[in-house]
Amino acid sequence: MRHYLDTADLSASETQQLIELGMDIVKNKDKYADICARKKLATLFFEPSTRTRLSFEAAMLELGGSVIGFSEANSSSTSKGESVSDTVKVVSGYADIIAMRHPIEGAPRVASYKSNVPVINAGDGGHSHPTQTLTDLFTIYREKGSLDNLTIGLCGDLKFGRTTHSLIKAMCRYSNVRFALISPKELAVPDYIKTDYLDAGTTQYAEFDRPDAIMPELDILYMTRIQRERFFSEDEYLKHKDAFVLNLEKLRGAKKDLTIMHPLPRVNEIATEVDSDPRAKYFEQTLNGKYIRMALIITLLRLAGTIE
DSSP states (O other): OOOBOSGGGSOHHHHHHHHHHHHHHHHOGGGGTTTTTTOEEEEEESSOOSHHHHHHHHHHHHTTOEEEEESSGGGSGGGGTOOHHHHHHHHTTTOSEEEEEESSTTHHHHHHHHOSSOEEEEEETTTBOHHHHHHHHHHHHHHHSOSSSEEEEEESOOSSOHHHHHHHHHHTTSTTEEEEEEOOGGGOOOHHHIIIIITTSSOEEEEESSSTTTGGGOSEEEEOOOOGGGSSSHHHHHHHGGGGOBOTGGGTTSOTTOEEEOOSOOSSSBOGGGGGSTTBOHHHHHHHHHHHHHHHHHHHHHHTTSOO
């Protein structure tokens, strides 16, 4: 039984096969319209979600399957004290594949030990959000045609942002990738990410406290939200917050083919005036999430022998 719980669960070659399947789905939607007919996806979301949950549901429905599940813990038997393991054991008898989000790190992995069907980690606390990483990789590939030879700017909260951590882990497997780590010093990339991934291979990186200096070199700009509560003082927050708001003025020196990404939800870190710039791809990014989740569902069900 193959599950997808972390970006490391797929090799670079398996990830590429998934991306190519996603590309084929985009081009030939009718070809996959009934591939999951009479199959069920269970969405077990123990914490609120909009894009991820609806993306999974849309993916399964467009594959001809159906969806069961719940969107918050209060609507499940866990509110009565049932363990996650017991819930998953029961649900795996009702569904062919499970997508699970949980506020506790490692919960989807524990669930996978009890499940009779593939489990997909749809986000576990601040630890990992691997299908968002697949979405990011798929978006980059669609925009650039490759995952090699790129300079990627990660901007905002790089200390607590699980999406940026996962993207670093995934992109370190590709050739000639450079990272520009743009954040206040209070929200810099954790040391373990540098030690275990950035310093462990050949990936180049540099840290910046403003995006201006590096902007002309970027192929990808991945924005994240700066949160007031992450700072030790209000003065520190006020000192930094405007420097990490992307507007058209800050894009003046950027490449014409820059790709601007954001995992969403956006608060005020990207001005709405940027939405009409052709380089803004964050809404396309959410649509790409549906396609790559379709590819992941197909792949895991094929590996489980559930579909051909």
